[in-house]
Each structure stands twice: as C-alpha cells, then as structure tokens.
Amino acid sequence: MRTITSTDGTTIAYEQTGSGPAIIVVSNVAEDHAAVAGLVTALAKDFTVISFDRRGRGASGDPQPYDPAREIEDISALIDVLGGTAALAGGSGACGLALDAASALGDKVSGLYLYEPPFIVDGSRPPVPADSVEHLEALVAAGKRSEASEYFMTEVVGVPAEYLPMMKADPSWEQMAAYAHTYSYELQIWRGLQDGKPLPTDRWAIDAPIAVAVGGNGEAFMRTGAEALAAILPNVTVLTLADHDHGAFWAAPDPVAEQARTFLLG
Known part of the structure; x- marks a missing residue:
C-alpha cells in the first residue's frame, strides 16, 4: 500500500496497478480496497487502476466529525496521483460518492461506470428510514x-x-x-436519494459520459433508479449485464470489467 495526504491532512492508503488510461475503483460501505481486488485485476489489463481504503477503513485515517466532502477531496488527491484525470467506477453504495465526486471535480473525472446504484425513487420498495x-x-x-x-x-x-x-x-x-x-x-x-421520491434535479452537474449498469437478474427498482438518473443528466447510458444480479461487481469481475472497458474506451 502507498499513501497520500488528503487536503485536511488525513492519510489515505491506496494501491496502483496496471497501465493505460486512469481509473479509480471506489469501494462500497463496510469494506476496504481488498473487496474490489477481483475487478481491479480485471481492469488492470487495460487501465492504470487505483483502489483505496476510504476513510474509516483499512489503513486510511478517520478524523471526526465525518463530512462527505472530505471523501471527494480524497478522490481528487488520488486523481492527481494519476496525472490529473481519471474515470471512476463504483458498485451499489459507492455510486453515490462517485456521482458527487464527478459533479464537484468537473473535468478531472473523464467518465463514470456505476453498477446498480440503489436509488429508491418511487413506492416499488420501502424507503430507507428517515432516522x-x-x-x-x-x-x-x-x-x-x-x-x-x-x-x-x-x-x-x-x-x-x-x-x-x-x-x-x-x-x-x-x-x-x-x-x-x-x-x-x-x-x-445517500440522503435524499432513497426516500421514495424523484431524484433531485439540482444535486449533480456532470458532462462526462456515465454508464449505469443493472443486472439482468437484478431487482426492478434498480432499473427504475437507473432510468431516473438518465432522465436528469445529459450523458447517461443505461446498460444491462445479462444473467447477473447485484453482487456481480464483486463476484463477476470479468464481465463487469469488460462492460466498463467497452463503455469507457469505446
């Protein structure tokens, strides 16, 4: 593991592998960089890949109080390691941070591959409790x-x-x-994104191309959420990963990497 110092002085641990265009794989809640190792290996055939321990995980720091904005600063610092521009990839909960980072960092983010962001935008499943x-x-x-x-x-x-x-x-x-x-x-x-209401139209401004993939065997509300995102952002493509479900980002790294590669590299 290598380390960088983020804007607020926090140590962020990361691994870098592969060669080619830059991409950062953002891990999900309650996991460190090791959880996405399979996808990193698959992407490293065509990309220079960074995976990292998000704040409060693994070898990275966790100063309090927590502020989501600091995680965007962490991603910005990692993009600088990669030369100033990188794509972002995330699955499930990581998609929220990836979207917020892409909106805040502008041209530093060249593209997004999001796998099944768990938006809840209608009554098709219960919303997350408000408290x-x-x-x-x-x-x-x-x-x-x-x-x-x-x-x-x-x-x-x-x-x-x-x-x-x-x-x-x-x-x-x-x-x-x-x-x-x-x-x-x-x-x-994820506040405001899982309460059974339409996605906010003023949260993100992203010009970079965005792929939102849903598993062919996934839950219907995931596709509804993907289509809702496509309705409010200009460059969203909704993809299907046939014969897979929500766990594919971790359990099926090769087809996920191939889909991301095809989208991001054309």
Whole structure:
C-alpha cells in the first residue's frame, strides 16, 4: 500500500496497478480496497487502476466529525496521483460518492461506470428510514456493532430477517461489524436519494459520459433508479449485464470489467 495526504491532512492508503488510461475503483460501505481486488485485476489489463481504503477503513485515517466532502477531496488527491484525470467506477453504495465526486471535480473525472446504484425513487420498495443515520450512530456509540450491521442489512438494504443467521455465520460478518461506523457515513452521502421520491434535479452537474449498469437478474427498482438518473443528466447510458444480479461487481469481475472497458474506451 502507498499513501497520500488528503487536503485536511488525513492519510489515505491506496494501491496502483496496471497501465493505460486512469481509473479509480471506489469501494462500497463496510469494506476496504481488498473487496474490489477481483475487478481491479480485471481492469488492470487495460487501465492504470487505483483502489483505496476510504476513510474509516483499512489503513486510511478517520478524523471526526465525518463530512462527505472530505471523501471527494480524497478522490481528487488520488486523481492527481494519476496525472490529473481519471474515470471512476463504483458498485451499489459507492455510486453515490462517485456521482458527487464527478459533479464537484468537473473535468478531472473523464467518465463514470456505476453498477446498480440503489436509488429508491418511487413506492416499488420501502424507503430507507428517515432516522437511520442517527439510529446507526447510536448503536455504534453503544458498542453494538453487530446490531448495527443487522439494522443496516434489514432496514436499509432490505435483506429478509430469516437470512441473517446465515450471513452472521460467514466470516465476512466480522469485518462488516468492524466497519459498522461507515454505515452512517454512507447514508449521509445517500440522503435524499432513497426516500421514495424523484431524484433531485439540482444535486449533480456532470458532462462526462456515465454508464449505469443493472443486472439482468437484478431487482426492478434498480432499473427504475437507473432510468431516473438518465432522465436528469445529459450523458447517461443505461446498460444491462445479462444473467447477473447485484453482487456481480464483486463476484463477476470479468464481465463487469469488460462492460466498463467497452463503455469507457469505446
């Protein structure tokens, strides 16, 4: 791992691999850069790729209070490492940060590949509870990290409660609990995007080309959200990754990388 110092003095740890046009892979909530290693390897055949530990994860710092704007500064500093321009790729929750960064950083972001951003723009599934940030922060402050993970999975992601025993038996649950403080971080980024209402028309101004991919086996509300984004931004292409679901960004890196490569490199 290499490190950079972000604008506010925070250490951000990252890995760089491959050669070619620059791309940064943004990891999801409750995971560090290792979670996207498969996709990084697949993209590195054609790109210079950076993956990094977002604030509060892995070897990166976590000064308080948390502010989503600092994560945009982290991405800006990583783009500078790559020469001043880079594409961004993210799956699920990471798409919110990628969109905010692209809007704030302008020409520094050359393109976006987003896989199944979980927008909730109508009544097709329950919205995220309005007090979820405060509830999660209270659980973490009380040392109830596993309970915070349970709440996030059931009330935010929508995982049926009967699946929790199987999830908790998997070794990955321990890391999720260790990173439980990042649930509230992610939901601060996603405020206004998961409440069952239309996407805000004044949040993003992005001229770079954007691919929003949805799995052919994914949930219908994901496609509805992708089409909603295409309706408010000028250069959005909605793609389908046939025969895959929400986990493809992590479990099927080769077809995801091929789709991103085709879009971003033409």
